[in-house]
Amino acid sequence: MTNNTKDNGVPTLADVALHANVSTATVSRCLNSPERVGEKTRQRVMKAVQDLGYAPNFGAQALAARQTNTIAAVIPTMENAVFARGLQAFQEELGRHGKTLLVASSAYDADLEEQQVRALAARGADGILLIGYDRAPDIYAFLAKQQIPTLIAWSFNPEETRPSVGFNNRAAMTELARQVIGHGHKHIACVSAPTASNDRARERVEGIRDAMSQVGQSSSDLVVVETPYGIETGERAFRQVMTESPRTTAVMCVNDVLAVGALRAAREMGIKVPDDVSVTGFDDIEIATLAEPPLTTVHVPHREMGRCAADMLIHILRGDQDGHTLELATEIRVRQSLGPAPN
Amino acid sequence: MTNNTKDNGVPTLADVALHANVSTATVSRCLNSPERVGEKTRQRVMKAVQDLGYAPNFGAQALAARQTNTIAAVIPTMENAVFARGLQAFQEELGRHGKTLLVASSAYDADLEEQQVRALAARGADGILLIGYDRAPDIYAFLAKQQIPTLIAWSFNPEETRPSVGFNNRAAMTELARQVIGHGHKHIACVSAPTASNDRARERVEGIRDAMSQVGQSSSDLVVVETPYGIETGERAFRQVMTESPRTTAVMCVNDVLAVGALRAAREMGIKVPDDVSVTGFDDIEIATLAEPPLTTVHVPHREMGRCAADMLIHILRGDQDGHTLELATEIRVRQSLGPAPN
């Protein structure tokens, strides 16, 4: 072995310094701002780094430099393709800027989310990405107190002031609902995720109401069934809708997964889509095109959102106060699951 | 504000100590091993922690305690539901043990993976999860030098000695291939992911060959097309297979996504599945049941694998050397995409 000061395998800055016959300061500079070091010295130091297989100690670095180059994200679940995709892009962009991603998931549970946020803050995250606006005020207070820059994604609400990157869930759903209404549907039902602490779902439901109001229909006519995320739950919700409100001719789901469940339930019940009932989704993930029939849905640029989120967060960390909030466009994708209302 | 020693918002251990009128050691003990502190003192300290909104500084903690309670995973991509699911379970279990997950993705690129591993090691990961055995020896050497416990997932190969949790890709595929052969198929083709640095794909292909050999068929008869991951690429690969080897009656894909692509290509080409050609997948993710026709595939317990991986890694970190490697069972799921060979 080499002449490490202390003989536990992992070499330290001091070992490198010794090896290269310079001070620790010089080694540190070689690694962090090489232009401030003489050419020959640098080469000598770099060789020592190589020889010893030196890698900086993270804790020490974080402590001394007061930052971890680590960014955290708390998402509902990675099993939702929507978040997996966004997170993937987020991580890629982060990586490009030398940042690493810390991940936790809340399983759509507000308390769990709070725990996770605290845990990630404790892990020294320089910044944090959160999904949607809805959460207890003390989380925001905590983050403020800890001085951890925070960015909201997946939601964009002109009335909110927090930095965010996302799309207008309400407006997007309104547009889709208009299309549905345009197909002659008068009895619309909505299968939603729980709206209590999920502004995205809530806004989407409201979006449908907006569209109904716009055509002079009472928005309280909208039948809404709330259910947790999943194909099976979507199936059950669809059955419930059709049982309790048999006149329904269009079932608008707040995401594609629930919609696929609805499609499946319809098939089992012998209900033809779109001849008897139309079904719509939201997100435009892969299964939307794979479903039978292919799903009419709202296309959301998940990857772009993830990428932008990373960029924005990095800007915020740097102190560039520009572009504090960003609205992304969505787009209606009309496919076979939407058809004219039966008469 | 409170009487922080130094007046930059974030309180330190010393501030808490001051506030509670104890030493920093006592505060530290309150937080890390409360049973070693008197009841009254603890309450006083905890109150101070609350009042000040204290959260430990990560870098300092990591430096002093020589561990970060952080575990890293490098996966090919989160957009593959297979990994998203496993990673989700992995993270959940980690969380249960107070560990946090650091994530990076390699996009199935060996060089990128190496970079990521180094980056995560530099971020102070206490342990690391890697997918599959295949990678440059210097990555393993680096990890060993850094003394970072490493666990391999998604592969279990009796001939390998590294700690791993996974399933026998080869044996599982052999079993599926036997079923295919049992349906009378003599001209089998395989659509594979690139096998160069992916032992999982390679083993699956070999698994088919094994089954062919077992029935006395020359394994070199197997037509193999390699293509990157994706539905579209699966489509193209299927076209290529059917063009170059039109006698093919069964196309075995090394994962469900490629298989769904194959199914789609078949439909576009007017080839009936399974009447003209049978198609199989691997993984049994959601789209396998959603596909038309539903896909015959190998069910892999992704969630369980993620959970076990977390448990094993934690054990390894603790120094419990038990259960160094774990084989999980897979199961063939026969669905409509597999039928008897046309005569």
Place this chain on the structure above:
DNA sequence: TTAAAAAATGTAAGCGCTTACATTTTAGAG
């Protein structure tokens, strides 16, 4: 009541790095 053991708490030495400031070396100008 008192000595010994056990429990609670305090003291202070690092952990390995960054960086302000001090010092030395080098380069350039006269």
Place this chain on the structure above:
DNA sequence: CTCTAAAATGTAAGCGCTTACATTTTTTAA
């Protein structure tokens, strides 16, 4: 060749926490 400014390097003081060891307090037992 000398003087000065700039570049390169070194010195050493923390960063905020954990923990071995020392000290004090409480409990237990005789």
